[in-house]
Amino acid sequence: MTPAQKQYMELKSQNKDCLLLFRMGDFYEAFFQDAKTLSKELDIVLTYKDKNCNNPTPMAGVPFHSIDKYLPKLIQKGYKIAIAEQIGTVIPGQLVKREVVNILTPGTFLDQENKDYNYICAITSFESNEGNYHIAYGDFSIGEYFTKSFIDFEKFLNYIIKLNANEIILDIDFLQKQELKEQIKMYLSSLINIYDIPYDSESFLKNNLNVESLDGFGKSLSNPRDKSFAMLLNYLLNTQKQSLKNINKISYISEDEQVNLDQNTIRNLEIFKSSYEGDKKHTLFSVINNTKSGMGNRKMIDIISNPIKNIIKLNKRLEHIDFLKNNEELCQNLIQEIQKLNDIPKIISSIIYKRNSPVLRAKLKNSLSTIFNKEKSKILEYIQNNNFENININQEKINKILNFFNKIDIAISEQANENEYIKEGYSEIIDNARNLANNSSELILKYQQEIVNHTKVNAIKIKYIKNQGYFIETSKKDCKDLEKTSNVNIDKFDFVRVQTLKNQERYISTYLQNIQEEIFKSKEKLVQEQKKILENLLSDITILNQDLNELSEGIGFIDIFTNIADLSNKNGWCKPTITDIDQKKIDIKQGRHPVIEKYLPINENFVANDLFIDEKSTIQIITGPNMGGKSTYLRQNAIIVLLAHCGFFVPAKTAKISIVDGIYARVGSGDIIAKNQSTFLTEMIELANIINNSSEKSFIILDELGRGTSTYDGVAIAKSIVQFIAEKTKAKTMFATHYHELIDLEKKYKNVKNYSVAVYENQKEVVFLKKIVKGGANKSYGIDVAKIAGLPNEILNNAKKHLKDFENNKINITATPLFEFEDKSKQDNEELKKIKNELNNIDINNITPIQAMQILSKLKNI
The missing domain is CATH 1.10.1420.10 (MutS, DNA mismatch repair protein; Chain A, domain 3)
Known part of the structure; x- marks a missing residue:
């Protein structure tokens, strides 16, 4: 390897997880595997040094003046980039010193075009009264940072996913780091780093924040959140290679002030991404x-x-x-x-x-x-x-x-x-330097004309080449006339030949050299003096x-x-009245869904609907046809409640909304293939999260629960959920369903009320009015929706016949189990006792792999 390549490899060994860009003159170069990566990701030419040898060195590079065009592409692909600059004076023939002056990462990249937050997040785990999981996160580009603690792992994970940080730093001693990494990778494309917490976090923070005590930061840097922020700060110092000068805010995020809005609800309400291919427009x-x-x-x-x-x-x-x-x-x-x-x-x-x-x-x-x-x-x-x-x-x-x-x-x-x-x-110094630097061409042209007048040779030109400077150029046939007029006593005309080309001769003069020196000095002075003012x-x-x-x-x-x-x-949005006096009440008149309203055809008006919830109607069961507007009605009210808790006006004629502690939405359906979760399992997991975290002060919307399993199972689950909320949680709940069996719950519970979507129906047509009215529906109108979708008449007519048969009990629908198990628990009781005794006697922390295999064999024999 050349000395420069050895230098490259030394810096690379110190920054193994980075692409190393190595300044060489007017280019940033990469060698070996980094060169191949650079070539592939930026679609630039991969070249080789010593092409003819057995093991040529791959090389790729980009011009230093256009580096800002390439860096965002690499950052977006999740790379960390170490920038190695030339340090000190470049002396020809000597190896210039180079140092990594900056490490660019997805969480620290300064992108002027990005208007969103670019969060970087540090995660630690320490037992404390406020929880076992702690995070420090912020946007390095604006210098705002936050800390927060969690008792519950699921809430902690949900918050991280909600942050959507571009870079995450995990404490090397975090016990569940592998599980956490896997969970994060399922939902986010964040770059994940494993890092150490600085020794004596308190002293480290005091030194780097230039304070005598951390008390001034209150709960934001109290133990153990100080460790999370110390780890984050240490990482930032390591990447920036300088002290941080723009830490503007470090705030503690308190549960007391925030309304719980988890990632599932953000997704289901389509706040930042629509369910249609992640589209950001219809949000x-x-x-x-x-x-x-x-x-x-x-x-x-x-x-x-x-x-x-x-x-x-x-x-x-x-x-x-x-x-x-x-x-x-x-x-x-x-x-x-x-x-x-x-x-x-x-x-x-x-x-x-x-x-x-x-x-x-x-x-x-x-x-x-x-x-x-x-x-x-x-x-x-x-x-x-x-x-x-x-x-x-x-x-x-x-x-x-x-x-x-x-x-x-x-x-x-x-x-x-x-x-x-x-x-x-x-x-004045800058003005004089600029005047000479900017007017140098006029000075040169004036001198060129003087030479033409002196020599009587019209084809003489004064030219400039970067590595040669200024020179006088004439043709072979005119060079003798120029040399005849040369006068060593006059510095303007003491021409000295410096280079012979095929068709031209090149000369210099004392005067031209003096002009050149003055121009170069003025340009250098202009740069230095301007830079001095900028530094001040x-x-x-x-x-x-x-x-x-x-x-x-x-x-x-x-x-x-x-x-x-x-x-x-x-x-036509209104100012909502927000109250904490009547905690059961929500009264929205002529509410609308802002997204659907915006994208309706010009000739179509949005059908506004009211919502009234008080202690006598905390649960509203909404039945009616598909395409009737149930989901829209649910979502629009959740959005109105959300906007009110942002302190914004809302899309309604009037709105009186009591303070809620959480907004929860379970709507739509979909598998999570990466987690091996079916639509129904995904639905049940989200539902469990809502039931376990909601309270009497929460606002919940549930749409079509239980549709992913058999009819009997679905009805049973849906009914049990309504009963649980009515009896235990007592949260403000809107429950849309096709299970008409649920409307009977209104008779059993004082706080359950039935509503439905109005339908106009005669012998010729069915019109969905999209208006919410009191009382339950007794039909689903599924065949009418199928007609709107464009299914062939043959299918629709057959479906109508089947429906009549079902309604007239001509065909019995029975639920047949997919699997049947014979109950052998009584006769197997002794064997089960033996297995139980064996398992109870195993100390899994103190057995070898061989012993484990022997135990497994014994259990199998039993």
Whole structure:
């Protein structure tokens, strides 16, 4: 191997789990297996060094100036990438020193285009009063972090899946790490790392957070959550190869304030993905989210994923939206201003960690210019006149940011590029250097004309080649005329031949060399002086980082409030009344499903429906035909309850909603092939989760339970569930079903009420009115739905005959078991006792594999 390849292998051995990109001049190169991976994933040419030898070295590379085009592709495919840069001065003929200066991972990649959260999550397990499972997670690109503890493993796993983190770090001593890895891989495509917790987590955190005590962080960094965050912080330090300068927030997620909204409910309500091929267009999020900034987009994801039951916060959000809804001109002005803003927290992180880019500085300046525009800015005025959750943007902070803006406004040009970015007039040294560097071509052309006039040779040209510099070029036939006029006493015309080509001769002069030196010096000075100013401004950004982030969070809230206010004005949404006095009551008038309503054909109106739940009707059994609108009715009410607990307006004429502690939805069907779960088993697992975690304060929707098994089993399970909820849980429940046997439960339980979907029927046709009315249905109209679907008339007519036979008891339907077992328990009793005694006497922690085989053989003989 060459010295450079040996250097590559040494760095690779220190970063075995990474693709290593090795800076060599104008390229980032990869060798050996990494080169093959790079070639395959980026579809670039794979070359070989020493092609003719027995074992040529695979090579692949990308230009350094276009590396940002390739990195996102590798990150999206789940790779970690170590960037090895050249350190120090490059001396020809000597091996330049190289170091890994940064490790890019799916959880730490700074992507300006991504408006969503990019979570990285650290997981540990320690016994404590608050639970045995602990997580620390956050978005490195904006510097926001959170911690949380769990008692129950299932809740803990569900929360991780709900986070949808791009990268997960598991404590090497986590006892269930293999099980957890397998579970995560079934649902997520996250990169999973195994890592160590730093020794003495408390001291480690104090040193790296620059604090004397962790008490100021409250429960977020109390034991044992401090260990989770310490592991996360250590991993980030290792990948960034520098201290973290943008830790803006570390918050503890409390169960007391949050409404339980698990991943199954998020999926079943189609909040972020529709059930049709994972489509993101026909979802609740796509319909309600028209935010204009990354700051608003992320805040919207956070709010809708984590509804709350804090009435004070909810009402405050509703007041903001109501005010903006009633002040439409202000609302539209704010929307237009926010649309001009860049993603401030991501820009700051990119400046701090990625590169101190002047283009990013110009973007930051232009955003602050919109905010601090004295004549037009409504954003700053709104922030100064209003309070936001957990945000304290006081006048002192605004003045600091304004002073910083004035600094960069004076220094940074609005049309900044990577080469020129300091405003003219800011620095005399830079202006002079720029003048010479930028006007060098005029200087050269002027000198070229002087040579033409002096030599009388018109074909003379002055050219520039990167590795040779400037030179005078003439043809073979004109070179003698040029040499005749050479004068060693005049530096402009003391021509010296430096290179002979086939058809041309090349010369230099003392004057040309002096010009070249001045041009090179001016260009170098321009780079150095501009960079010096940029570096001075970097420390200001680091100091102001937290204040800028707080300002951005306030803008995120304004973005959401204006978005919902505008949506409500256009679509006739109402401000819900939220109460914790009457905990049984939900009263929704003319509620609609926002997604279905948006995508209805132009000539079709959505049929609105009411919902009224109180202590006399906590369980509503809804029967009626397929295609009648039962599922839509269930989902729309769950969505309205969810939106109210986000502090948003809702798609209804009026809505009075009592605070709930959880929203649970079990609708639709589907296998989970990867987990070897049938539709019915999946349904029962989700149902068990709802029954085990819901309470009297919960809101539940259940659609068509028990349809994946035999009719008798299905009816029995469905009936038992309604009885259990009616007697024990007493949660606010909407239960849609085709099992008409369930409508008899209204007679038995005071809190069960029957509703059905209205149908207009005569001898010629059946029309599904999609209106919910009191009372149970006595027909399912399945054949009519089959007709709508387009089944042939022959099948439909036969089905009608069969249905009449069943209804007239001409054909008996009996349930025949697939398997029958003979009860031999009595006669096998003695053998069972022997086996039981054997099993009870086995100490499985203290037997060898051979002994285990012997025991198994003995049990088999019995």
